[in-house]
Amino acid sequence: MLAMFFWAFVVGGLICVVGQLLFDVAKLTPGHTMSLLVVIGAVLDGLGLYEPLVDFAGAGATIPITSFGNSLVHGALQDAQAHGIIGVLTGMFQVTSSGISAAIIFGFIGALIFKPKG
Amino acid sequence: MLKGQQSWVFDNRPMITATGVTGGPFEANGNLSSDFDLLYDDLWMGQESYEKAHRLLLEEAIKVALKKGEIEKDQVQFLFAGDLINQITPTSFAARTMQIPYFGLFGACSTSMEGLALSSFVVNYQGANYVLTGASSHNSAVEKQFRYPTEYGGQKPPTAQWTITGAGVALVETNKPGQDNPVTTSATIGKVIDMGLSDPFNMGGAMAPAAADTIIAHFRDLKLDPSYYDLIVTGDLGRIGHNTTAELLNKSGLKLKQGQFQDCGLLMYKEDQPVMAGGSGAGCSATVLYGHLLNEMKKGTYKRILVVATGALLSPLSFQQKDSIPCIAHAVAIEMNGEKG
Amino acid sequence: MKATYRWIIWMSLFFLAACTQNQPVKESQLALMKTTNPTPLTTERKKNRNRAEDIKKDVSSLPEVYDVAVIKGEKDTLVVYKVKHMQRFKMKTIEKNLNKKLEEKHPKENFTVSSDYKIFLEAVRLNEKIKSGSLSHSKAENRLEEIVKMTEDMK
Amino acid sequence: MASKQKKMTPQQKNYQTLQQKHELKRPVLKNCIKAFLVGGLICLIGQAVSYFYIYYFNFTEQNVGNPTVATMVFFSMLLTGFGVYDHIGQFAGAGSAVPVTGFGNSVISAAIEHRTEGFVLGVGGNMFKLAGSVILFGVFSAFVVALIKTLLVMWGVL
Numbered sequence: 001m002l003a004m005f006f007w008a009f010v011v012g013g014l015i016c017v018v019g020q021l022l023f024d025v026a027k028l029t030p031g032h033t034m035s036l037l038v039v040i041g042a043v044l045d046g047l048g049l050y051e052p053l054v055d056f057a058g059a060g061a062t063i064p065i066t067s068f069g070n071s072l073v074h075g076a077l078q079d080a081q082a083h084g085i086i087g088v089l090t091g092m093f094q095v096t097s098s099g100i101s102a103a104i105i106f107g108f109i110g111a112l113i114f115k116p117k118g
Numbered sequence: 119m120l121k122g123q124q125s126w127v128f129d130n131r132p133m134i135t136a137t138g139v140t141g142g143p144f145e146a147n148g149n150l151s152s153d154f155d156l157l158y159d160d161l162w163m164g165q166e167s168y169e170k171a172h173r174l175l176l177e178e179a180i181k182v183a184l185k186k187g188e189i190e191k192d193q194v195q196f197l198f199a200g201d202l203i204n205q206i207t208p209t210s211f212a213a214r215t216m217q218i219p220y221f222g223l224f225g226a227c228s229t230s231m232e233g234l235a236l237s238s239f240v241v242n243y244q245g246a247n248y249v250l251t252g253a254s255s256h257n258s259a260v261e262k263q264f265r266y267p268t269e270y271g272g273q274k275p276p277t278a279q280w281t282i283t284g285a286g287v288a289l290v291e292t293n294k295p296g297q298d299n300p301v302t303t304s305a306t307i308g309k310v311i312d313m314g315l316s317d318p319f320n321m322g323g324a325m326a327p328a329a330a331d332t333i334i335a336h337f338r339d340l341k342l343d344p345s346y347y348d349l350i351v352t353g354d355l356g357r358i359g360h361n362t363t364a365e366l367l368n369k370s371g372l373k374l375k376q377g378q379f380q381d382c383g384l385l386m387y388k389e390d391q392p393v394m395a396g397g398s399g400a401g402c403s404a405t406v407l408y409g410h411l412l413n414e415m416k417k418g419t420y421k422r423i424l425v426v427a428t429g430a431l432l433s434p435l436s437f438q439q440k441d442s443i444p445c446i447a448h449a450v451a452i453e454m455n456g457e458k459g
Numbered sequence: 460m461k462a463t464y465r466w467i468i469w470m471s472l473f474f475l476a477a478c479t480q481n482q483p484v485k486e487s488q489l490a491l492m493k494t495t496n497p498t499p500l501t502t503e504r505k506k507n508r509n510r511a512e513d514i515k516k517d518v519s520s521l522p523e524v525y526d527v528a529v530i531k532g533e534k535d536t537l538v539v540y541k542v543k544h545m546q547r548f549k550m551k552t553i554e555k556n557l558n559k560k561l562e563e564k565h566p567k568e569n570f571t572v573s574s575d576y577k578i579f580l581e582a583v584r585l586n587e588k589i590k591s592g593s594l595s596h597s598k599a600e601n602r603l604e605e606i607v608k609m610t611e612d613m614k
Numbered sequence: 615m616a617s618k619q620k621k622m623t624p625q626q627k628n629y630q631t632l633q634q635k636h637e638l639k640r641p642v643l644k645n646c647i648k649a650f651l652v653g654g655l656i657c658l659i660g661q662a663v664s665y666f667y668i669y670y671f672n673f674t675e676q677n678v679g680n681p682t683v684a685t686m687v688f689f690s691m692l693l694t695g696f697g698v699y700d701h702i703g704q705f706a707g708a709g710s711a712v713p714v715t716g717f718g719n720s721v722i723s724a725a726i727e728h729r730t731e732g733f734v735l736g737v738g739g740n741m742f743k744l745a746g747s748v749i750l751f752g753v754f755s756a757f758v759v760a761l762i763k764t765l766l767v768m769w770g771v772l
Contacts, residue, residue, distance in 0.1 A: 001576075003544040005661050012657025012713065013650035019708030020649035023273065024642045027317075030272050030711055030720075031747050037712060038752040046759035052548040054679075059660030062679040063686060063713045064653070065748065071679070072756030073763075080764040088760045092753065098680035100749060102687035103718045104741070107725035110691045111737045114726050115162070116258065116268045117697025167730035266744065267727035269694050271703020271710050271719050273645070276638040314626040315633070323633045361636040392704070395638060576665075577674035609674060 004058050011053065011060035034065055042069030071097050122339025124307050131293045131301040132241035133455060136189075137408035138182030140175045142257065142283030145405070148387045153409035154284070155182045161258055161283065172201065172208040172256035175401075177215055179285040180250060187248075187289040191216055195246035198233035199287070200224050201254050202400050203263060208254065218250065226429030227325075227354050228308070229253040230286065230404035231448040234425075235305035237290040238450070247292055252408070254285030255399030264318070264434055277320040279356045280393035282386060286404030297455060300415050304340055304451045308332035310431065312444040318437050322359025322383075322395055325428040328445035329355060330366035333426055336449045337372060344372050347451070348420040351411065353403035353427035354383035356396030382406035403427040407452075415454055422453045497586045499529035510565075514538060517564060523553050528582045530589075532603040536568045539579045550574055571607045581606045645707050652702070652709030660686055660713070683714050690718035695726065720744040 015037075022033040041064075044050040050070040054061040061067060072092065079091025121127045139155050146157040156178055163171040176199065184191055197216065199209045200223035213220035225232040233251035240246050258268045260281040266272050293301060311331055315324040329352050337344060344350065355363060360381040367374060382403045383396035407425050414420055428447040437443075499511035511531040518527045518538055523546040530537045538561065542550050558572045573579075585602050588594045594602070622630075664682040667673040673681060693699040699719045702710045710716055724743050728736035742749065766772045 001665070005658055007544065008661040009654035009658045012660075013654030013709075016649040016653025016706075016709045016712045017646045019653075019712040020646050021642070023708055024275075024640045024645055030266075031744060033708070034711070034717070034720075034745075034748045035751040038748050039755040042752065042755040042759045046763050052550070055550045056544075056547045057657075058675075059664050059682060060654075060657040062664075062682065063657045063660040063715075065712055065714060065717050067679070067683075068714070068717070068748070068752050069756055069759075072752055073759050076756055076760030077763060080760060080767075085761075085764055085768070088757065088764050091760065092757055097683075097752075099683045099687060099714045099717055102684035103721040103745065106687050106691040106718065107721040107741055108737065110695050110722045111725040111729045111733070114695030115729070116168075116723070116726050117161075169730075262727055267723040269697060269700050269719070269723035269726055270744065271694075271699045271701075271706075271716060271723075273704055273707035273711070275640050312626075313629045313633075314622045315630065320637065323637055326633065327629055358633075358636045358638060362633050365632065365636070575675045577668045577672075577678075580668065609672070612674075 007057045008060035011057035012063055013060075015060075015064040015066060037064070037066050038069040040069070041066030042073050045070040045073040065099075068097050068099055121304070122335075122341075124309070124335055125304060125339035126235065126239055126242075126307075127304045127340070128238050128242040128302055130242045131303060131455065132238040132290050133293045133297065133299045133301045134288045134408075134412065134452070135291055135297070135299050136183050136187030136289040137412060138179040138184075138186065138252075138285075138287045139405050139409035140179045140182070140285045141405060142175075144257065144280075144391070145282060145284055145386065148391065150386055150406065150410045153413050154405070155179075155186075155409075158283075161256075168256055168259040168262060169203060169208060172203065172254065172259045173211045173215075175256060175283070175285040176201070176209060176212040176252065176254040176287070179252060179254065179287040180212065180216055183250060183252075183287045183289045187291075189248060189289070191218055194218050194248045194250050194289075196221060196237070196240065196249045198223055198237050198249065198251040199253060200229040200233065200400065202226060202260050202281075208256070208259070225427075225446060225448065226431050227253075227255075227398060227400050227402060228427040228429030228446050228448050229400045230353070230407065231305070231425060231427035231450045232307075234288065234290070234302065234450045235307060235448055237288075238302040238305060241290050241292055244292070249290045250287055251290060252285060252287030253400040253404040255281055255283065255401035257281045257283045257399070260399060274394055275319050276394050277317070277323065277356075277358055278394045279321055279354065279383060279396055279398035280387070280391075281399035282383075282397045282402045282405065284399075284401040284405040286401060286406075286408035288408050293455070295455075298416070299455050300412055300452050301455050302450055303453050304336075306332055306336035306339060306449040308335070308447040308449070310444045310446050312442055314442045316437070316440065316442045318432065318443070320358065320395075321398060321430045321443070322354075322356035323362060324359075324443040325355055325430055325445040325447070326359040326362035326366060328447040329353075329359070329363045329426050329428045330370070332447040332449050333363075333367060333424075334370050334372065336424065336426075336451075344374055344378070347422045347424045348378070349411075349423040350374065350379050351385075351407075351423060351425050352379075352381045353425075353429075353447075354396070354398035355381050355428055356383050356394075356398060358395055359428070360384060360396075385410065400429075412452075415452070422451065424449055424451050496526055497528045497583055498590075499531070510568075511536075514561065514565065514568075517561065518557065521553070521557065523549070524557075526579075528579065528586060530582055530585060530603055531568070532600050534569060534600075535571050535603065535607045536565075537578075537582060537603060537607060538570060538572045539582045540574055541579065542574050571610055573610045575610065578606060578610055581609070648705060649707050649709035649712075652706035653712060654709075656686070656710065656713040656715055659689075686713070686715050687718035690715035691722050694719050694722045699723070717745055717748060720748075
């Protein structure tokens with residue numbers, strides 16, 4: 001378990017370093033960087049590499065935004081196994097990443113109770 | 119009177135009799151807080167939105183200027199003002215409140231000198247007896263429009279600049295000999311210069327060539343030597359733009375003394391305030407000039423100054439469409455009354 | 460800025476409060492922290508422990524695996540284990556191989572194999588309850604079925 | 615980028631080299647270390663949250679990701695609402711932007727910011743102005759990847 005914490009920290013930190021390098025060296029905007037990372041996550045899952053990383057690093061792999069692409073591909077592939085090519089589409093419709101739902105719900109609640117501090 | 123290619127000389131020496139300067143909480147902690155007439159300790163200023171707070175900043179600055187100038191608002195002929203927000207609504211709405219005939223100006227952060235040059239011109243040729251001119255910006259309103267939501271945790275690079283919250287307004291009127299007030303003596307209107315820089319987090323670097331171009335044009339048109347001025351101050355170039363401009367001027371053969379060349383964006387804040395490369399925004403040159411610099415002139419620290427306000431004429435749209443950042447700079451020379459130029 | 464500090468203090472108090480809520484420490488609470496190595500158990504009335512022990516030995520012989528718990532029920536046999544951290548990349552393969560190996564060796568048993576921490580935790584908790592004798596046979600069997608079902612939902 | 619370089623006049627090029635001399639360099643190494651530490655810390659907290667859910671609720675390692683992510687976004691809402699997250703962001707850069715808390719922050723900050731324009735046009739219309747591209751590229755790339763993989767499996771390549 002302690003090893004798990006350690007690797008969550010290291011892997012999560014390293015993914016953030018990749019993001020920082022995209023900011024500072026490639027001079028990408030945050031929007032471009034995040035989009036790129038999500039695509040990388042999706043491709044890694046397509047290659048079957050992201051799942052082992054989640055096994056290895058736990059939250060270190062599920063908390064970074066890359067896991068968003070991973071979970072979407074996962075949902076689509078699951079349905080595809082059951083229903084073939086149509087499953088890719090229906091699978092996409094069924095998975096809503098918990099991150100998006102949570103962001104929508106808490107975003108709205110936030111707008112109800114908070115004011116920007118400037 | 120036109121002199122040279124792009125400069126005016128104001129023979130009748132329009133006089134800046136009163137100013138009003140308002141600021142926000144961040145400026146209250148800055149270097150120049152004692153030069154503000156009114157400081158708010160909350161960015162909302164009791165309003166429902168940042169844009170309304172922005173409007174209030176300008177309204178209050180106008181009221182202070184009128185009060186200090188001991189004049190009613192219906193005696194003022196014109197208002198020349200502008201800001202950075204879409205369609206300069208905060209300024210126009212403030213003009214609605216004040217009910218003064220109004221010219222809305224947009225020159226980004228160069229608006230302050232654009233307004234002062236035009237006001238001086240109008241007053242110089244008896245187009246008006248009293249004119250108000252000013253510029254304002256509100257950090258959160260500007261961030262919201264040009265960058266990201268204020269609470270968004272994006273990292274700003276060290277080249278970024280901090281938009282100031284503040285409004286500076288000056289009352290310009292016909293010269294009354296014997297009064298010990300600053301007067302405007304000449305102005306140089308700049309052309310739009312684009313050196314192909316496109317990083318909106320490095321405005322200073324983009325604006326530097328425009329500032330240098332206008333300063334060089336000013337000395338060429340008026341056939342003056344830089345040593346004529348005690349101080350040449352740029353609007354909001356920040357650290358990078360300021361150093362770059364200094365080098366450009368040096369290369370062109372204009373010799374400036376140590377400390378003679380400064381920047382409003384650098385004067386405004388303390389070293390330890392997290393403003394990265396310095397302050398910026400339409401209100402930056404307006405508050406520093408109409409507050410700090412004119413106070414210093416009255417104290418006798420400076421006799422003749424040249425204020426060069428620079429503006430980056432971009433919009434969020436033009437940046438997203440990968441356009442570069444065109445820039446402009448206007449210069450106005452201010453002297454103490456009685457000093458013969 | 461003052462609000463910022465207030466928040467940091469508030470949050471740390473929150474976490475501290477969460478930490479101090481710990482009840483008296485049971486073995487199962489530390490199940491994920493350290494190697495528990497629970498004795499293999501069965502919920503069967505016949506107390507046929509030997510079979511369970513055999514299974515445990517078989518699983519423990521795998522080099523990638525440590526800390527094995529086996530609970531043998533009437534219908535299913537639950538085998539849970541922890542994978543050495545550097546081997547976790549290959550977790551799915553290990554699971555598959557283990558399943559195959561066990562099924563070849565003990566063809567009569569119906570195995571449920573899992574390396575999930577949650578299943579491990581529940582297995583240890585059940586193990587403790589059975590050992591302390593607070594659970595009747597049928598109840599233990601029911602709980603075991605619940606855990607087995609949980610692993611099936613995961614897939 | 616390349617196309618822009620071509621259009622530049624020699625004068626512009628000259629100036630840009632001159633300007634670059636004065637440009638303050640981004641402290642890349644320092645930024646990376648800060649991003650690593652803060653990003654790692656956020657993931658560490660995420661791991662602690664997920665163990666919390668495993669211990670006290672019926673979540674397995676496989677599906678604990680969902681409540682963990684939701685909880686992290688909740689923390690992100692509090693930090694954004696109290697005006698702390700933008701300060702963390704300035705310090706940590708990608709360290710606080712890449713974790714899902716950063717995604718939450720981009721949605722929540724936009725929602726709070728545009729509240730003054732009303733709930734329908736302001737909050738609703740602007741909520742995803744930053745995060746929208748992440749969702750777009752996430753969903754579309756997932757679709758493409760899943761489609762390719764499914765086709766490859768169907769044709770027996772994999």
